[in-house]
Amino acid sequence: MFLFSVSSVANALIIPLNLSPILSIFSLNKDTKMTAADLKLGQKAKIDSLDSKHPSSFRLLEYGFTPGEEIEMMNTSIFKDPIQLSIRGALIAVRKSDAKCINVKLK
Numbered sequence: 001m002f003l004f005s006v007s008s009v010a011n012a013l014i015i016p017l018n019l020s021p022i023l024s025i026f027s028l029n030k031d032t033k034m035t036a037a038d039l040k041l042g043q044k045a046k047i048d049s050l051d052s053k054h055p056s057s058f059r060l061l062e063y064g065f066t067p068g069e070e071i072e073m074m075n076t077s078i079f080k081d082p083i084q085l086s087i088r089g090a091l092i093a094v095r096k097s098d099a100k101c102i103n104v105k106l107k
Contacts (some may be wrong), residue, residue: 036102045104053102
């Protein structure tokens with residue numbers, strides 16, 4: 001993208017400006033694929049699917065992270081790993097690497 005700045009009528013100055021990092025903040029809508037690791041504090045989402053190739057996916061299924069369930073990001077530790085998720089009335093601490101296999105849709 002280019003930002004056009006005109007210093008005077010006779011001289012036009014073209015400044016290349018990369019706006020993609022700024023625009024990516026606003027591009028999150030309900031159809032964007034996200035994982036549980038991407039959720040912000042207090043944000044709710046519905047589980048879409050789990051990545052069955054991930055080594056912890058079966059353990060997460062046993063904990064109740066099944067498609068269709070609503071989860072909410074409740075807390076993080078000091079270094080942002082692990083994260084605490086609320087599901088089915090329980091609070092479960094999950095490593096961010098494990099939370100990346102939980103595909104969610106924002107509510």
